[in-house]
Amino acid sequence: MDIEEQKMNIIKTAARLIKNNLKSLATSSGNYPTIDSDAKSHVHFLPASLSAFLGVLVSEKNNSLKVASIGQAIVQAMRPRVVIAPLQIGLAVQLHHNFASRFLTDTLHHHGFCSSYQEVQMFNQNAALSQGTNIPSFNGEFVQYAADNVDHNSRTLAVWA
Secondary structure (H helix, E strand, O other): OOHHHHHHHHHHHHHHHHHHHHHOOOOOOOOOOOOOOOHHHHHOOOOHHHHHHHHHHOOOOOOHHHHHHHHHHHHHHHOOOOOOOHHHHHHHHHHHHHHOOHHHHHHHHHOOOOOOHHHHHHHHHHHHHHHOOOOOOOOOOOOOOOOOOOOOOOOOOOOOO
16 A cells, blocks of 8 residues: 555544544434533533644644534534434524525525524524513513514605695
């Protein structure tokens, strides 16, 4: 065997080891993961082997967020129906909240950067159900919520003296 062939065998062996670690990763038990702002907690979501591998590849001082993002994208790509990666669903919910674009969310999902639009809809439904509609200082009175936007057409407004 030449040197290049040995390198490829080592890389394939490392990939198989990481893949086995990903298969033994704890799955989501019907609950959505909590999305923290701390990048180090997102790295703990990954198996140690994948985290170490990506830590070597991403050569920056504070590479925790990039390692977590790339690692969770790999986890989500390998086990799409079993695991819900926190950064993947968090990005999809944020995109939906800011832009309300199914096209944008699904396009980024097909590239592996975030969860699907359908997953965002399920997340929103579950979040609404889990938060409930309790009003903190409600004493049994009748409460009705109403909202509307005001539309003005400046050409139809007349000034009457």
